[in-house]
């Protein structure tokens with residue numbers, strides 16, 4: 365199942381939300397959407413929700429389960445993505461290397477080349493949570509994202525801290541990316557005359 369047939373109509377972008385199981389993706393999406401805390405269960409398959417991000421721009425979030433067997437599905441959600449949200453449990457140092465490896469695999473995917481990335485350093489409320497700089501280093505973001513816009517936003521999905529900023533950032537990146545792609549297509553069309 366890919367995104368080819370599910371493009372949002374009008375202006376907007378598809379935003380896959382990926383990250384290891386228990387990173388907080390579903391909690392986050394629910395909080396963004398309904399301003400409410402929510403008891404989640406591990407996601408089998410995916411959740412989808414649309415959020416208005418300013419005039420005439422709707423972000424369609426694809427919250428895909430992060431358990432190992434779910435990760436095989438991730439690449440399907442990368443087609444036609446206008447931005448990627450990668451969610452990390454900043455307090456789970458034990459699994460950061462696993463998260464880095466998955467992040468690297470995603471970014472190697474040809475269909476997500478140049479697509480902007482917002483990494484959410486989630487669970488900042490927990491003791492010992494790594495901050496944005498430390499997450500940047502652990503995930504080797506500068507290395508993997510040298511060809512695109514990227515940003516690391518610290519947040520807490522339970523209180524909602526950092527989420528409006530993350531939404532704003534994704535929307536800005538997605539708009540810029542869309543514009544640059546449209547310009548590129550126009551240039552290609554002009555060249556074919």
Ligand SMILES: Nc1nc2c(ncn2[C@@H]2O[C@H](COP(=O)(O)OP(=O)(O)OP(=O)(O)O)[C@@H](O)[C@H]2O)c(=O)[nH]1
Pocket residue numbers: 383384385386387388389390391392404405406407408428429430431486487488489490519520521522523
């Ligand atoms: N303390 C704290 N707990 C959080 C935070 N965000 C999520 N959680 C908890 O982390 C657990 C997993 O959250 P989910 O949102 O289900 O995680 P997920 O990334 O959707 O997991 P999968 O669906 O398995 O991929 C839940 O018990 C949440 O309540 C946070 O910012 N702080």
Ligand SMILES: [Mg+2]
Pocket residue numbers: 389390391404405406407427428429430
């Ligand atoms: Mg989930």
